[in-house]
Structure formats: structure tokens, C-alpha cells
Amino acid sequence: MTTQNGRVRDAVTTARRVVVKIGSSSLTTATGGLADERVDTLVDTLGRLTAEGREVVLVSSGAIAAGLAPLGLPRRPRDLATQQAAASVGQGLLIGRYASSFARHGRTVGQVLLTVDDVTRRVHYRNAYRTLRKLLDLRAVPIVNENDTVATQEIRFGDNDRLAALVAALVHADLLVLLSDVDALWTGDPTNPHSTRIAEVRDDADLAGITIGRAGRSGVGTGGMVTKVEAARIATGFGIPVVLTAADLAAPALAGEPVGTLFHPQRRRPTARLFWLAHATSPRGRLHLDPGAVAAVVGRRKSLLPAGITAVDGSFTAGDPVDLVDTAGASVARGLVNYDAVELPGLLGRSTSELAAALGPAYEREVVHRDDLVLL
Numbered sequence: 001m002t003t004q005n006g007r008v009r010d011a012v013t014t015a016r017r018v019v020v021k022i023g024s025s026s027l028t029t030a031t032g033g034l035a036d037e038r039v040d041t042l043v044d045t046l047g048r049l050t051a052e053g054r055e056v057v058l059v060s061s062g063a064i065a066a067g068l069a070p071l072g073l074p075r076r077p078r079d080l081a082t083q084q085a086a087a088s089v090g091q092g093l094l095i096g097r098y099a100s101s102f103a104r105h106g107r108t109v110g111q112v113l114l115t116v117d118d119v120t121r122r123v124h125y126r127n128a129y130r131t132l133r134k135l136l137d138l139r140a141v142p143i144v145n146e147n148d149t150v151a152t153q154e155i156r157f158g159d160n161d162r163l164a165a166l167v168a169a170l171v172h173a174d175l176l177v178l179l180s181d182v183d184a185l186w187t188g189d190p191t192n193p194h195s196t197r198i199a200e201v202r203d204d205a206d207l208a209g210i211t212i213g214r215a216g217r218s219g220v221g222t223g224g225m226v227t228k229v230e231a232a233r234i235a236t237g238f239g240i241p242v243v244l245t246a247a248d249l250a251a252p253a254l255a256g257e258p259v260g261t262l263f264h265p266q267r268r269r270p271t272a273r274l275f276w277l278a279h280a281t282s283p284r285g286r287l288h289l290d291p292g293a294v295a296a297v298v299g300r301r302k303s304l305l306p307a308g309i310t311a312v313d314g315s316f317t318a319g320d321p322v323d324l325v326d327t328a329g330a331s332v333a334r335g336l337v338n339y340d341a342v343e344l345p346g347l348l349g350r351s352t353s354e355l356a357a358a359l360g361p362a363y364e365r366e367v368v369h370r371d372d373l374v375l376l
């Protein structure tokens with residue numbers, strides 16, 4: 001056990017590309033507003049990392065929290081419009097603060113605001129990857145957040161922990177560090193004297209019996225520990241080790257010291273884009289498959305053709321994510337659909353050659369191409 005921990009901690013110290021996520025609760029003061037010295041402490045740690053030639057992508061929350069005081073809002077608003085207004089004010093302040101703090105280390109920062117579409121639609125996905133790659137090549141530090149001011153309810157990532165895991169997968173990071181206001185994952189509420197710190201999570205079995213809370217004590221974060229554990233599972237499922245710890249322990253954590261909770265990487269490494277498709281999207285519709293189509297898509301990894309679809313739900317346009325469901329109504333796969341919802345009813349149950357003859361060669365295309373499909 002110790003040896004394996006040692007080896008994974010070696011992976012921490014040798015990681016060339018590191019994604020670091022910091023939560024709102026670690027960046028703001030008790031009275032609201034950005035805590036300048038906390039930003040500087042984090043940036044000092046990350047600045048040292050970049051000076052060693054390592055690449056850092058920072059996923060930073062805090063836009064909404066930073067916008068509260070300037071707008072005279074006493075607490076985090078519940079409605080989307082006020083959250084978006086606060087994020088609009090706060091994101092500028094946040095990035096400005098990071099820019100001047102990183103300048104002390106001679107580093108330039110680049111703001112990258114992402115929505116779900118940016119990482120699921122093929123063209124956007126490549127674009128997001130290219131931008132991040134180029135910023136790193138230019139030795140700048142990309143600072144990522146959700147594009148809160150335009151994200152609507154149904155396309156919000158909702159939490160930056162998951163966004164950080166998906167960004168780690170997108171940039172093929174060697175390590176993900178999740179920084180919060182708690183030093184590690186505990187077996188229960190960390191303020192409960194019976195709770196103990198969990199040093200390592202090797203697989204899901206190590207999570208059995210743990211009470212993972214949704215609400216953080218600060219009141220400015222969003223997901224509590226639940227979203228952090230989910231994010232850790234996403235990243236480790238992609239083969240990326242994860243260290244979860246407190247922001248003020250970032251330096252020892254990155255130095256490979258046994259602080260926080262270490263989540264071991266799992267072996268599975270799906271292709272990055274499909275990984276995003278499964279984890280970052282909400283389906284806009286459902287395609288009901290007959291048993292033959294389920295066997296072809298799930299069993300033989302074939303593309304989905306109109307002949308195997310029995311019904312269609314939802315209103316989607318070509319390029320949207322949809323779920324493929326079996327006769328019992330269970331989602332078996334998710335994919336990017338090649339047709340608008342209104343076009344599909346006229347095509348169902350018909351062979352592609354028949355459709356091509358009747359409607360033209362454009363109708364020979366698959367409903368979902370196998371390259372755009374991920375099994376659930």
C-alpha cells in the first residue's frame with residue numbers, strides 16, 4: 001500500500017501538465033469579496049511550478065462570489081439572472097487580480113470561458129483544445145471558468161469541479177489538484193469528532209460507507225464534497241491521478257507530500273472527446289431503438305441507421321447530443337445526432353438505400369455515426 005502510494009505520489013511530483021482547480025470558498029473573505037493574499041499565495045505556488053518548466057492550467061471559481069460585494073448583494077443569489085450579473089462583474093475582477101498576481105512571476109494569463117457546447121461539439125472541442133494548447137505553448141497560464149454570463153440553466157456545467165476534471169481530460173493532464181477549504185476527504189462531516197481523514201482512494205470500494213455532504217460551510221461554493229468526489233472519479237477514470245486538499249496545502253501537495261486525499265488513476269482511458277460527450281452533456285432528446293439496433297450499436301459498435309429506430313422524443317437539431325434507449329427505456333448510449341428532430345419521423349424503419357433513392361444521397365447518412373457514439 002505504502003509503495004503504491006509512493007509511486008502515485010511520484011506521478012504527482014513528475015507531472016508535466018497540471019490542472020489545478022480552486023473553489024470560491026478558498027478565494028473569498030468571510031465578508032465577501034476576493035481575498036487578495038489568498039490569490040497571491042496560490043499564484044506563488046503555481047508560479048514556482050511554471051518556473052520549473054511545468055505547464056499549469058488553473059480552473060478558478062469565484063466569479064459570482066467576487067461580484068457580490070460590488071453589486072451590494074449580501075449573499076449568493078439563487079436566481080440565474082442575478083448569478084449571471086454577479087459573474088459578469090466578478091469574472092473581470094477575478095481575472096484582473098490573477099493577471100497582476102501572476103505578473104509578479106513574469107507570467108501572462110489567458111482567460112478561457114467555456115460552455116458545455118465548447119467541449120462536446122466536434123468543432124468547438126478542437127477549438128477549445130487548440131486555444132489551451134497554444135496558450136501553454138506561449139508559456140501563458142490559461143485560467144478557465146464556466147461562461148456563467150451566457151450559460152443557460154440546462155447547459156451549465158453547474159460546478160467547476162466537474163469542469164476541471166473535463167478540462168484535465170481535454171488537455172491530457174498528468175495530474176488534477178482540487179483545492180478547497182477542507183484539507184481532505186473525510187469519512188463524514190469534517191467538524192464531527194468521529195470523522196477521520198481518508199488518505200487514499202484506490203477505487204470505488206474505498207468510498208463505501210462515507211458520508212459525503214453537498215453543502216460547504218462557507219456558503220459560497222456550489223457542490224460541497226459530492227461534486228469533488230464525482231470530479232475525482234471522472235479524472236481517475238481517464239487515467240489521471242487526483243489530489244484533493246486545502247488551498248493552503250497546495251505547495252506540499254504538489255511537492256508530493258502525503259497531504260490531502262490521493263485518488264489513484266484507473267486504467268481505462270477513453271478518447272477525450274467521447275469522454276466529454278458522456279460526462280458533460282445533457283441529452284436533448286431520445287431515440288428508441290429496436291433490439292436489432294441495440295445489438296448493432298452496443299454489441300458490435302456500429303453506427304445507428306434509421307431502420308433501427310422506432311420512435312423519437314425531444315426537440316433537437318443536427319449536432320445535438322441525444323440518448324439511445326432500448327425497448328425497456330434504459331439509456332444505452334449517447335451520441336451526436338446527424339438530423340433535426342422534425343426530419344426523423346419520416347425516416348424511421350426505412351433502409352438507407354431506400355431513403356437515398358427516394359430523398360437523395362444526403363439521406364444515406366447514419367442517424368448517429370459510430371465515431372460520435374459513447375456507450376453508457
Ligand SMILES: Nc1ncnc2c1ncn2[C@@H]1O[C@H](COP(=O)(O)OP(=O)(O)O)[C@@H](O)[C@H]1O
Pocket residue numbers: 022023024025026179180181182184185186187188189190210211212213214215216217218219220221222223224225
Ligand atoms: N466527507 C466530507 N469530507 C470533507 N468535506 C466535506 C465532507 N462532506 C461535506 N464536506 C464539506 O464540503 C466543503 C467543500 O465544498 P465547497 O464549499 O463547495 O467548496 P469549494 O468552494 O472549494 O468548491 C467543505 O467545507 C466541507 O464542509
Ligand SMILES: N[C@@H](CCC(=O)OP(=O)(O)O)C(=O)O
Pocket residue numbers: 022023024025060061062063064065087145146148158159160161220221222223224
Ligand atoms: N462558475 C462559478 C463557480 C461555480 C462553482 O463550481 O463554485 P465552487 O463550488 O466554489 O467551485 C463562479 O465562478 O462563481
